[in-house]
Amino acid sequence: MESFVIEGGRRLSGSIRVDGAKNAALPILAACVLTEEPVMLTGMPDITDVRRMAEILRMLGCQVLHEGHCMRISGMEMCSHEMPDQLSKQIRSSIFMLGPILSRFRQATVTYPGGCEIGLRPIDLHLSGLRALGVSVQEEGGVIHCDGSAMHAGEVHLDYPSVGATENVMMAAACLEGTTTIRNAAREPEIVDLMSFINRMGGRVRGAGCATITVEGVGRLHGCEYAPMPDRIAAGTLLAAAAITGGEIEVTNAPVGDMYAVNAKLREMGCEVHELRDAICLKAPQRLMAFPLLQTQPHPGFPTDMQAQMLALLSVSEGTGVIVENVFENRFTHAGDLNRMGARILCSGRTAVVRGVEGLSGAQVTARDLRGGAALVLAGLRAQGETRVDGAELIDRGYERFEVQLRRLGAKIDRIHTLT
Numbered sequence: 001m002e003s004f005v006i007e008g009g010r011r012l013s014g015s016i017r018v019d020g021a022k023n024a025a026l027p028i029l030a031a032c033v034l035t036e037e038p039v040m041l042t043g044m045p046d047i048t049d050v051r052r053m054a055e056i057l058r059m060l061g062c063q064v065l066h067e068g069h070c071m072r073i074s075g076m077e078m079c080s081h082e083m084p085d086q087l088s089k090q091i092r093s094s095i096f097m098l099g100p101i102l103s104r105f106r107q108a109t110v111t112y113p114g115g116c117e118i119g120l121r122p123i124d125l126h127l128s129g130l131r132a133l134g135v136s137v138q139e140e141g142g143v144i145h146c147d148g149s150a151m152h153a154g155e156v157h158l159d160y161p162s163v164g165a166t167e168n169v170m171m172a173a174a175c176l177e178g179t180t181t182i183r184n185a186a187r188e189p190e191i192v193d194l195m196s197f198i199n200r201m202g203g204r205v206r207g208a209g210c211a212t213i214t215v216e217g218v219g220r221l222h223g224c225e226y227a228p229m230p231d232r233i234a235a236g237t238l239l240a241a242a243a244i245t246g247g248e249i250e251v252t253n254a255p256v257g258d259m260y261a262v263n264a265k266l267r268e269m270g271c272e273v274h275e276l277r278d279a280i281c282l283k284a285p286q287r288l289m290a291f292p293l294l295q296t297q298p299h300p301g302f303p304t305d306m307q308a309q310m311l312a313l314l315s316v317s318e319g320t321g322v323i324v325e326n327v328f329e330n331r332f333t334h335a336g337d338l339n340r341m342g343a344r345i346l347c348s349g350r351t352a353v354v355r356g357v358e359g360l361s362g363a364q365v366t367a368r369d370l371r372g373g374a375a376l377v378l379a380g381l382r383a384q385g386e387t388r389v390d391g392a393e394l395i396d397r398g399y400e401r402f403e404v405q406l407r408r409l410g411a412k413i414d415r416i417h418t419l420t
């Protein structure tokens with residue numbers, strides 16, 4: 001197992017650039033199989049989830065060359081419509097392959113991606129969306145067989161604006177003759193990026209970023225070159241790292257226009273936040289002020305993927321604040337470990353009430369999910385003494401060499417390998 005060991009109490013400062021967004025890169029990788037021609041991707045985040053997705057594509061017969069931030073994917077030799085079970089379970093976003101595989105083969109077999117620490121992660125909305133396009137779905141023993149032989153363009157209404165379901169339906173419809181309409185679609189920026197990618201391949205998608213998306217099916221898509229949008233959650237996490245240590249930071253290559261909700265909350269806590277064309281500058285006060293209430297919502301509301309980081313900031317703020325997690329049913333897994341460090345967090349269901357404390361004390365804690373793990377690292381940057389965060393592998397899923405980035409900003413943090 002790998003752990004981060006942090007010596008807290010140091011102000012973070014400096015300038016740092018964010019890479020491509022994990023949650024844009026993963027659906028874009030899935031969409032590469034919509035064409036048989038090669039696709040060149042640059043500016044990809046060098047993270048575990050991208051490497052795992054590349055593995056899934058190879059197991060389906062695709063040729064994938066992967067060097068750091070660059071990838072070349074050729075779906076020409078793709079030969080299987082069956083998702084490898086062990087990999088489907090390892091990475092939630094394997095479910096994004098459903099739409100593209102159906103588009104290529106008119107049939108698909110996937111296993112339930114399974115839940116994770118933050119919730120059950122059902123896929124009913126994915127399946128109902130595909131059924132609206134004429135796909136017949138048989139579920140048996142955790143395996144889902146989709147028959148798309150009678151697939152057609154159509155009207156899809158999502159009961160909830162699910163990011164993954166919106167992306168799956170968009171990809172399934174890209175080459176379906178006729179016009180598909182997706183209503184109550186998710187509006188996340190990563191969906192706009194997926195639309196841009198599909199259109200770069202010759203697709204005709206309109207309206208991503210709004211609640212209604214139209215997909216005019218085209219006969220075939222061609223290869224292209226593309227770079228996914230920058231990662232707004234990685235950018236927000238770096239801003240939070242400076243904020244919790246009373247520091248000052250410039251985050252460059254940031255998707256400024258997609259970060260207003262996060263920047264507004266940081267200002268509410270007393271940070272000076274300046275938004276430039278593609279950079280965000282933050283100067284933190286010595287002590288943050290508690291915001292009264294933060295509610296996570298689908299975009300453009302406050303992003304659930306920044307909730308854990310804000311809980312860490314709230315823990316050391318002056319005053320009392322409340323966080324309501326409206327998107328996932330179990331996303332306060334990090335609260336217990338923050339309390340071990342001296343925080344005063346009371347959780348009940350989807351609500352956390354936090355009474356800010358002056359400081360935290362270093363402790364041995366464990367990452368239970370990607371963003372909760374990042375929050376524990378942020379708390380360690382602030383805490384007096386040494387904090388060890390076990391489960392660094394979970395954080396590597398979504399952050400590229402997190403310790404190197406933080407060290408560049410002045411943190412004292414090392415990665416160690418522990419036997420247990």
Ligand code: EPZ
Binds near residue numbers: 022
């Ligand atoms: C995407 O997950 C992101 N992952 C998540 O980021 C992000 O938290 C989430 O969107 C919300 O923004 C990727 O893009 C790879 P949803 P996704 O479908 O698509 C329920 C991170 O840390 N739901 O919008 O799975 C679901 O249980 C990760 O980077 C159904 O009930 O999110 C959840 O409560 C974590 N049925 C809510 O909707 C379904 O069929 C939102 O899920 C699908 C979802």
